[in-house]
Structures are given as C-alpha cells and as structure tokens.
Amino acid sequence: MKIAIIGSNGFVGTRLVEHLHLDSPHTAVPIVRQPSSLALPARFAIDWRLADALDSDSLAAALHGCDAVVHAALGDPDQITRMPAVLCAAAARAGLRRIVYLSSASVHGQDIPPGTDEETPLHTRHSLDYNNAKVRAERALFAAARRHSLHVYALRPGVVFGPRSRWITDAAQALRDGVAWLHGDGSGICNTIYIDNLVHAIRLCLEHSDPAATATRAYLVADAETVTWADFHAPVARALEVPAEAIHRVEHLPAFPKSFRQRVDQTLSRPWAQKLLPAFPHKLKQNTKKILATLSTPPPPDAWTIPAAPRPVITEEQALLQQCRWKIPHARATGLLAYHPPVTFAEGMARSLAWLSFARPDLFPEKVTSIK
Template identity: 40%
Template sequence: MMKIGIVGATGFVGNRATEVFLAQGHEVRPVVRSASSADRLTIKNLDYQIASAFDQSQLADAFKGCDVVIHSILGSPGLIRGSVEPTYKAAQKAGVRRIIYLSSMIVHRSAPAIGTTEASPLVEKQQFPAHPAKIYAERKLLKLREKGSVEVVIFRPGIVFGPRSRWVSDLASQLSQGTAYFINEGQGICNSVYIDNLIHGIQLGISTPSADGEAFFVGDRERVTWFDFYRPFAEAFGVDPAQIPSLPIPEFHHSRKRELISAVTNSQFVQKFLASVPEDFKQNLKNIVPKRNKSSVAVIPQVEEVKQVEHKPTPVVNEMMAELQQSQYKLPFDKAERILGYEPIVSFDEGCRLSIDWLSQLKQFETILKK
C-alpha cells in the first residue's frame, strides 16, 4: 500500500481519486488551500494538509511521507503555470517517487486533428489561454525531470464525466431549462472518459515503471458522438434528443481590452498574490460587495400596472463548446494499452446510468427526472 498526496483534492477528479484509493486500502493525503475548502471533500476526517499551490515550503511539508503525488489542479492560466515548479521541487525535497500530472487533450486543441497521437506536436497558438498554459506546465515538469529525481507521468484526458462532473450537471441544467443545443446535429466526436476509467489509468500510471516521462490519452472504449452523450440524459429528462436544436456557429468577437484584463488577472503574479490572501478575508469581502440582483424589476413612475412577460430561455452557443462539438477524431489510447495495460473498466452506458442516478438525488432535478 502507498501514501498518495493529491493536490487539488476537492476538485472533481481529485475527490473521486481520494475515494477510490482509500477504498483500495491506500493512505491518502488531500492537499487543500484552506480548511474551508476541505469541507468539500466527500470523505471527512482525513489527514488533509493546507498548502498554497505556489508555496514550495508548504507543499514540501504536505508531501512528507508520500510515495506519489497527483497534481489535479483546475484554474486560471496563472495557477496552472505557477503551480508546477513548486510542486516538483517540493516533491523532490520530500522524497516523493513520482508525480502524476493531470493535463488535458486540449494541448492538441479541443478538436484534435485527425491522426493525432501523444507524439504529435502540441498546438501552442490557441484562443483559450488555459490551453497553452497546460502545454507550458507539461514541458516545465519534463524539463525539471531531466535534472531531478522525481519521476513524471502525464495524462491527457478529454471529456471526463460522471457523478459530480460539471459536464453532467451543466447538461442537466440545460436540458431542464431548454437551452441545450447541438453543433452539426451532434455528429462530432465526444472524447469521453468516465471518471473511474481515468482513475484506473492513473493507478496504472503510478505503478508502471516504464511510464516515467510519458504522456497518455485514456478514454472510453466506445466511439461516442455528442448526440450519443446527450441522448441518455435527455431521455431521462423526458426530452426527445432529436428535438434538441442544431445551431449555426456564430462569429465570435474578441475584445482586446477584455483579453488584456483577463491576461493580467489570470497571470502568475496576480494569482500568487490572491493565493496569499486569507480565505476568511476574501469571503468577508464577497459578503460586503453588493450583489447585482438580476431578477429585479425597474419601477416606472406613474404606471399603475406592469404586464409581466415570461421570456423563454434560448440556447446560446459557447465558443469552447462550438469547437469541441466539431471534433471529427476519437483520440486513440493504444499507447496506454501497450505500456500501462490500460482497459476501460466501466462502459459508457454504465457511466451514464451512474451519472443519472446521481442527478436523481439532487433536489433541483429529482422531481423532473423520469425513473
């Protein structure tokens, strides 16, 4: 049995990894940014450690005694870029054997070119800042590995779904509100991977000696289109998937001013500063700042009666989703099969069933989900 440190343990992947590895008898040490964030762990009373992802000293203390560290952080480009070097150096100081880094298929774009493998050139010029940040993080880790003692294994999953996944909860919300949509009738490839299949791949990545320095795709066995992905959830909500509208791709406009503001706020410097601000101070600040009430109605003087008009929600095409749904290629996991012995342990249909079972337990969906 091993001791496994998990950075980003309160996220979707990290939380599920904690559950699975504990069930297998391993000792798990969640590494969280604050005591309040530890409340989001589904399993309580764990030996969690508080550490900033930017603070090498705090991370080294958190990693003491760990055999392996799983780095599973989602966030801004600054956090993605700024957290890898402190993590690696802290792991080396703590005597960790291997780091498992959760990257993403997005290093090859959201719609990877046909024929893409793990050896294909990474696509650096992309519209979404988090994508090149992942590329930077991968390269930084591998460069550190050249002179360091801690082994590095990288995973590049696609659409990771399952209970508690935003892909599941967001789709459920869209179906219940009537805002779900397809691009190209949903015939694009959804590079899905059920959460437990990804965790299984990570487990193999931890234990396979020859995985050091390698990157791997992992996915579901089935070839899944976006229509296939939506269908079981739509049917559970009593929605005919054939009636979900297929929308044209609009022309997306990018504000230079907004891009500059985003670049500053998401930079390593700003994100590192924000990480140093106490959580209770940030929470108090949120409580002080007045929130905009979107549902408020302006009062027009001298008008005795205002007719309330119910506006039906309409689907709005998201730029990221537009690119994802245009994918025409299922990423292969031959390399994971060959080196790790990877095989999906949960079928796509079973993953959808388990996800729908979870949705049925949520109050906002329990009355509209068909049993």
C-alpha cells in the same frame, strides 16, 4: 503506498480519495489550501494536510512521508502554468520521485485535428487561454522532472464525466431550460472518459513496477467507445423526459471575437506580463480591475421587452468541442500501462444519472401517484 493528492476537493481529487481509501491498499493523503476545502475528504478518518500549490515550502512539508503525489489542482492560466515547477521542486525536497499530473487533451485543442496522438507537436496558438496554459504547464513539468530526476506521468483526459461532474449537471440544466443544442446532427466526437476510468489510469501510473520505462511521458486516456455529442445528450434527455426535438439544431456556429476585457486578460496571463505585474502599485492594479469590470458589465434587460423564447447558449469551448471529428487514441496507455477502461460509457452514464436524480431532483419531472 502513501499517496498525496493535491486538489483533493475537486471533482477528480474527491473521487480519487474515495477510491484509494475505500478500494485500494494505499493510503490517501488529501492536500488542500484551506480547511474549508476539506468538507468531502474529511468525512473519512484520514491524514489530511494543508499547503499552497504555489508555495514550495508548505508543499514540501505536506508531501513529507508520502511515496507519490497526484496533482489535480485547478487554477487560472497563470497558476496552471506555474504549479508544475513548484510541484517538482517540492517533491524533490520531500524525497518523492513519482508524480502523476492531470493535464488535458485540450493541449491539442477542443476541435482535435485528425491523426493527433501523444507525438503530435504542441503549440500555444489556441484561442482559449486554458489550452495554452496547459501546454506551458506540461513543458514546465517535463523540464522540472528532468532537472530533479523525477518519474512524471502526464495524463491527458478528454471530457471527464460522472457523478458531481459539470458536464452532467450542465447538460441536464440546459435540457430543462430549453437551451440545449447540437451542432448539426450531433455527430461530433465527444471524447468522453468516465471518472472511474480516469482514476483507474491514475492508479496504473502509481502502481507500475518499472516507472523508469513508462514515466516522463504524456498519455491520452479515454473511454473505449466512440461517443458523439448526440450520444451524450440522449440518455440525459430520456431521464428528464425531454423530447429529442426540443434540442436545438445549430447548423452555423457563431464567431467568437475577443472582447476588450478578454484581450486584456489574455495579455496579462502571458509569462512576460506576469513578471512585470509586481512592479505596478497595488492600488493602480485594483482601480484598473474595477474599470475593466465596469466595461464588461452587460446592460440591464429592458423591462418593456417581451421575453423571447429560450435560445441555445453557445460558448466558444462548446462550439469547438462539437466540431471535433477525431476519437483520441489511448494506444500508448494500453501498450505501456495496460490501460483498458473498466467502465463502459453506458454504465458510466447510468451511474451519473442515478447520482443526478439524488443531487438535483428538481431537474426531473414530478411523478404523480394516484391514491386509491
């Protein structure tokens, strides 16, 4: 099969291109918006194409001749919401019927309520715009799939880690800078999925012999093991030779009130606001953006203040994630797709750290060798 991959320059898309090209009978067809995004995919002699994930005409042309498409493109909340309908319309015009869409377990929130599975009703009352956008995107995806009679799989992975992952580089950088932290004893559930396990799930969706029986559904996918945030940080800290006691323990998490700029951005991301925006003059919108940027710029540091000791950097996303007490199930993926994660968490972390030592040797302690 010819598999089109939208967003093939991203973390998941790059790894999927590698797998399909090097270890499958399929032909990978990377689709990116601009030539500069082909730095990694174009190292292989493969048929790459240019298209905008928000332009149905260019996307339909790029999908021509392919048998299936994987959508792994990123974007802001508005783009995330709009892309599925464009994708389905373009796929239908190109004669494709099978779509694998990369959604996220974040449709259930970062602090996923116990008992959650694919049948749990979704809502758009999350505090993070990304979550609400992913919910709207899934709804648009399934509605468009029914309208165009397509076989659509929406995969909902949790924390996707591996070589090139921000979860690995961010954790290592935080440990090296002395700002890494855990909530309490770090027993919150991390809900990891190693990148090759996610690629395995994607291939199962692409290769299933009876898509009519398995498609037009959402699938939670995760590693087999229950991994805590302490479990996630421990091997990274050992590799960097950072003592466990250097990780800050945070018992009381801060509140995250929305700033004026965040409230404006949240309002503008809503569908009704996006419909109104084209009516406003371009110059007015540009001047408004400049004013908002000025209001949200933090004051410069005081040169006379003695720098304080490193303190943990706590984001709202991370605070919610570390409070999670529910291991997301993948029973549906196992039952309908025969999904069994082929890579253990320990092996996935070992591969990730091996890559990190190559990509970011500055994070690792220098080895002093004696000269005899």
